[in-house]
Amino acid sequence: MLTSLYIKNYALIDELNVQFNNGLTIITGETGAGKSILLGGLSLVLGKRADLSQVKDNDEKCIIEASFDIANYNLRPLFSELDLDYEVQTIIRREILPSGKSRAFVNDTPATLESLTELSSYLIDIHSQHQTQQLIENDYQFRVIDALANTKENLELFSTKLLAYKALQKALQVLIESRAELIKEYDYNLFLMNELNEIKLESINLEDLEEQYEQLNNVEVIGEKLANAKAILSLEEQGVIDQLNTLKQELNKISGFGKAYEAIAERIASVHIELDDLLVELDDLEDVLSTDPQELERINSKLQIINNLFQKHSVSQIEDLISIKNDLESKVSDTEGLDDAIKEKENEISNLKNELDKIALEISKKRKAVLPTLTQKLEKVLSDLGMPNAKFKIELKEVDRFLPNGKDSLQFLFMANKGSSYNELKKSASGGELSRIMLAIKSILSEYIQLPSIMFDEIDTGVSGEISNKMGDIMKQMSSRMQVFSITHLPQIAAKGNSHFKVFKIDTDNTTQTQLKRLGEEERIVEIAQMLGGVDITESAMAHAKQLLN
Structure with missing residues (x-):
């Protein structure tokens, strides 16, 4: 208060x-x-x-x-x-x-x-003639009926589930639109994905592949250079190994004359051993060296495919291609799984719709149950307020869609006088009549809910x-x-x-x-007497004022 x-x-x-x-x-x-x-x-x-x-x-x-x-x-x-x-x-x-x-x-x-x-x-509710216009608004009429019908908990549950229902509908629409967009790209994404899967990117070591290509592509040059190297090392009398052997023999002869000569001799011996090993390795490399045009063509083709993929996807690393492939696989999978997701969302919507229908039906039943009481009370109060022939017909009909407060449409139909026909309040009630109807409604509401x-x-x-x-x-x-x-x-x-x-x-x-x-008490008598008879207060006005107050 x-x-x-x-x-x-x-x-x-x-x-x-x-x-x-x-x-x-x-x-x-x-x-x-x-x-x-x-x-x-x-x-x-x-x-x-x-x-x-x-x-x-x-x-x-x-x-x-x-x-x-x-x-x-x-x-x-x-x-x-x-x-x-x-x-x-x-x-x-x-x-x-x-x-x-x-x-x-x-x-x-x-x-x-x-x-x-x-x-x-x-x-606080300041009620003026202007506010009386609320009475002809559908939302206010529903609030009146729902107050009497005690549908607050039903309406709160309905509102919560309606929000969830609308959110699901929105999510479904997003899925449908996403599917439409993804379907447009699906074939192309599937082609790109298969193209990348076909080359088995995870098993490719680009550096090794390029090295194999260089070896096979230059096998004759490699063979020639290996043969030359072997000749330089092993040519009789002129080869590096023969000359190094002679050098070793000469130094061995003086190695006993001091540590410095011994160290030099040992170093020459070590070099001699290393060159012998190099000669063996050159023999091995020459033995395994062979021409393989088919393998060369296979590797060249694979490198060409890789380079084409680099160019197509604007990258330069195998890892980048793998990342692109994974992304494409995700898009393709999403497209293929959207039908299931859409069906699942549709089932959720259908189940929630059934729940909303049940709640809306319960709300409607409660509303219909109080309509006779509300009509009777309204007509009784209006009769006391000088409208003995005022009649109400409150029509509640189910609609085929969810409204914010259920599935009912509502009409307050009013007839002020005998012989006239029922019509909407805004068309059939005057401003003074609306004021009395609003007073009647407020008085009835105060019996059911805590008004401000x-x-x-x-x-x-x-x-x-x-x-x-x-x-x-x-x-x-x-x-x-x-x-x-x-x-x-x-x-x-x-x-x-x-x-x-x-x-x-x-x-x-x-x-x-x-x-x-x-x-105060006396001042109030004077005020009411003035309201009765004007500024010049008469004894009869004073007496009437006291009578009213008593």
Whole structure:
């Protein structure tokens, strides 16, 4: 409930600080006294955008602060979701700076207007003739029925599964589109993959292959050079080995004359051994050397294929070709596996659709079950409000698609007078009738769910006499379950209040100020008497006022 409201430097208000109680609070005042200013200030803490023109003194900041007791509202999850500090006594504060910028705070935590708007919808409902237009909106009509039908848990489950259902549908569409794209490339990717698989890249050592090619391609030159090398080493008398042998013999003769000669002789002997080994290796290389045109052609062809693949794929390493091959295998596999993935996704969608159908059916059953009660209650309240012939026909029909709140279409059909035909509310109900219907609906809703504090802003316009008395009774009954405010010009309604405030203007120092005052018992009698008979209060008006209050 709204426990207090503080307004400073707003419109015609210098400073205002007022405390509110539970029950039915009445606000009265002459036309132009500033009731709309009061509502405008309250609207700012409810998330309305600020306007510098609303500031009374542009050199000072404007402050509007409202305190709410939310102990029974179960709003901890919402505060957490909005990243706001939860307090049982929650304070919402708006400031409009001289620069024109505005700031919002919830329990001293900075808040966005979006957060403020969402939070405030759970705290107070300012009901004006303009808001009555909600009644003709399908979403609001569903909220009324669902409140009576107690479908909250069903709707939450339906909403969760509907989100999952839509996500699956989106994922399926992505798979289908991916398959269409991959199919276009499938044949080409398969060709490239097979081409790379055919050459067995993992078994290729490019360096060895190139060496084999060079050897086979130059076998005659290699043979010639090997023969020349052998001749240089082994030619009799002129060969390196023969000459080295003679050198060794000469040095051996002096090796005993000193360590230096012995070392030289040993080194010559070592070289002699190494050259003998080299000669043996040259013999071996010459023995295995052979021409093999077919092998040469095979290796040359393989190298040509590899070089062509390097060029085709713009790489220069076997490892790069292997990576490309693996990627192609993945794409081909993905294409071949998409049919299974699509079928699996379709099965998931089908199963979830069946679940949604069951939940939607349960929601529909609950809704249909409360329609007679809602219709009966509405017609009863409207009869009390001077519309004895008002009749409702609420039609609920199943549609073949999922809506955000089930699978029902809804029509509120209304007939105001006997002999007329049922028609949509927006076509068959006047503005005054819509106001009474909305009051009836709010009163019925308050029996089923915890509504926020509600402020009726001259909902009684165009109403008088006994009807206004009934309207006041309805507000009084509602106030036993919730906090109700009524801005009214009717004394019959004003007399029903638990507390009564008066909005008025005063002129001081060439300025006009709007003020709000809680009326005492005697002041209240005078105010109601003035509402009955005007400024000049008669004894009969005073007596009538006392009678209404009693």
